[in-house]
Amino acid sequence: MAPKKKSTPKVRNKTAKAPARKAGKAAKMPPRGTDTSSPSTDPSSNESARGLRVRMFRVGFGDFFLLTVPMAGGASEHVLIDCGVHAQDLGSIRDAVQQMANDCGSKLALVIMTHRHADHISGFASCSDIFSGFTVERVWMPWFEDPKNDKAMAFQASLTAIADNLSAKFAARGGSDSSMLKDMVDNITGGMAAAGGGSKNQKALDVLHRGFKNEADYDYYKAGDQPILPKSLTDAGLSAQILGPPIDPKLISQMTKVNQQYLSDEIETDDEVVRPFPKAFCTDKNGYPSDAFRIYDDQTIIHLIDGAQPDVLAARAKAADNTLNNQSLVVLFSFRGRHLLFAGDAQWGNWENFLYGGAYGTPGHTELTKNAQSILGKIDFYKVGHHGSANATPKDAVAAMRLGCVGMCSTQIHAYNQVPREPLLDALRGRMEGQLARSDQVATQGTKAEKTAGELPDQFKVPATGELFIDYEFN
């Protein structure tokens, strides 16, 4: 597993032959240090970005980030990006939200909800009392959350219904595999609220939609939209681009069809055992001639049939999880020549569009697009997607990131298999020259820093108490 592949230069045979695809040339992995798109290409980057800060709270397996933007005159504005925890809840989210309320005077210029998984929004429900004291100017959500869009709403409702249904089935099935899958689908709904009906995620969504002190402005974005920032942030010099989710509204009907096919809600038909024929038709192996068992004997056949039944429920759970992660709002912030990429939990399907301009591997879509190269080649900060899981940050994306950018990854071991994925984090560290912080590198009240996560890299800071969050300050 040594990352020796890194040094293998990619040979793109085709680019040599086809002059029309010159763009491909730049996609060659540049040898280290000679990156063509180094920060110096951005003229404004010499300006100081002092005061710009990203804070990552440690809450367990979940995202909770606060971006602080300096204003003229020493004040600052704040952007909250997700606030939730699902698996491996450390019980620290309340402290964290309180801490945020104190630090920013319960005032947020912008709240971004990347997608509606519990591990990104549960805090809005569990700390609704604190949030009710917040003034929030604007809220950004993915296109799928627009309450005025009937199709999007129907899509989300069916996804939730499927998740509930699956959750009940996994609970009934028992076993450790099932409990991990149950966790996965419960992440979609947040699980059932203890009282009052509705799911916990619904409660969090309600808070996001109308649970703040004031009435905020709402925007629902998809890839390519021109986002509206609160005036205070624009004045401070912040700008933003929306890179995902990649939804063409014309395709929504098609997508819901895929949804039906892959997430069929007609689960009632599946598991109930039907007796198709009367007993009189039943027999045992002696009802068959011996030639029936010339390839496999009867015991092998029974074993094979019993073993070949696909685990449809597990596949459904995974498909549902993917579907939601790919709804993630992906935002690129720029501030005085610094570029910060927040990828939510975007997985392959979401990245694919941005990186390759279409389905990977189809003709014309095997190399990074120019746009993707130029964006990744200039970033200074990357919020690692999906807690460091393997399919959330494609290898090509890592290779195209600017050498020497820094990263933050909110994660917690033992929540899911292979998350975080060490080789991916190693590759990122290579790109970031070691400057990749993990949320479990700081302690919380009651939980120590995770030893296996290693030391916090030197460009990051923890508070004097040594607990709760990690800061990265630009200069």
Place this chain on the structure above:
Amino acid sequence: MTASVRYEAVQPGPIGERFAVIDYDGANKTFYQPVDLNDPRLLIRGGLAPSEADPRFHQQMVYAVASETLQRFEFALGRRIHWRGTKRSASADPVPRGASRCLNLFPHAMCQANAFYSPDAHGILFGYFRASRSNPGSNLPGQTVFTCLSHDIIAHETTHAIVDGIRSFFTEPTNIDVPAFHEAFADLAALFSHFSHKEFLLDTLEKTGGRLFDSHLKPELAISAGSTGAGIQAQIGKANPLVALATQFGEAVGLRGALRSALGTPPNSNDINVKTEPHDRGSILVAAVFDAYFTIYIRRTADLFRIHRAGGGNLDHDDLPAPLAERLAAEASHTAEQFFVICARALDYCPPVDITFGDFLRAVLTADLDLHPNDPDGVRDALMQAFRLRGVIADGASSFSEESLFWPKVRRDALPTVDGLQFGDPNGLTKSEKDNNGDVLRAYAQKYGDLLGFDKNLGKIQALSFHPMFHMGEDGRLFVDMVAELVQTVRTPFGDAGSGTFPMRNGVTLLISQDPPQADKRPPPRIRFVIAKLHSAEREDRVRTYYASSGRAISSKIESGEVGEAGDDARFQLDFGLLHAGA
């Protein structure tokens, strides 16, 4: 309908030479009584009458349709077809003797809205399930639906097994087109065998006024002007059953309407970039081939319509006269047969690994040109245009023209002859002939691998399969060919993209001809086509990234040290069960 299949001695099951129907129900843990087709009471009636309630009719149905499908392929390919007889992966259990001769069919294997080919069980598992109570489509709410009673599903799944026998590496999804190809090809085979049954066509022709390709049928009774809608069932227009595969199956799982409706949306060249789900993507290929099919049908029936109009007929408000319907049906079913053969024969012209839609297009065109140099109705042109409209392009083709899309022919004498290859006769090879051919091909690959494009330093080259084929040309001449697959497997590390190694396969399909004797001597067999997918750093990278993106790169078994670097190859195999599930 009646399916006619070749006579063979069958035992109760039916257990024949090529298929064994074993009715074990995994959900109810019981066997069901097998049907005895030799029972005089059945013989006299031509088999059991259709009955949903009798499992023995189901067994008979599965046996008959699967046999019919297999025979169609054997006829088209001009040779006997073998089932997969090789292991799926190095760590899998060995395949038992005789597996390549006989495939198992399990008509009631599970209680699930699913039917699939399982290489592990060496057979096809059909499920049954209760139709949705809230949204049953045209089924009764709560009715038990049997997937083994759908002609289309049986033909579709049997085709998966046939393709797996012919190209066993097409179950390794090395690029986005591979799983979609398996689906699309199975759909095409099922649809064309459906279309070649005239009795299915007649009814549809009458209701579409000869326009087979209309997505909706005219209702039996016109709705009178001024009424608000259909009053009786005969007035309800229905979706055309010929363009919707397995409607009963699709409707019962809540999909409403056609499951894999291939037509009905205008072609565009963007779908190929955005559709990634195997059935969706496959439908692009299905739609392309069907576009060509309907185009040819229109060309071939234009004269009939003109004659009809010349006699004063107007199909917009008149009914289609029965003799005309009969002639149209004959033309449509004949054309369907022809397209089936074209598609089936293309399999032999596909590279052995890593297929793309573009490769299939090239294979289709080359296979057809090879046997039918004359193309008076423009079948190849229709196919080419249909693919072009849908943005399917062939890797490496410089333009969209016949010449650049055909696989390049090997110049005479450019490659050494394959001396000693034995072609046997149309009824097959003997064991010693097979052993001899294996040795000859391995030795050839060893000696001339570089000339075929292999990098011999990368590893051993295997002779995966070889099949003699016998085809009658249009002029009555007999063509004797051999199709052989040579494959080299290189264990390639994932590096930081995943766990352990993956099998990187490089391969060529060879078409070797036995020319007729000249000057009283049989010339040595010569290679006419080398259809290659060879190693390149770019392709290796593409496969690696595709495995990573489809979530196959990581193996907890390897990470935990349970198995070695190459110990978990099952992850690189398509799971047909999950492809087809309503999941």
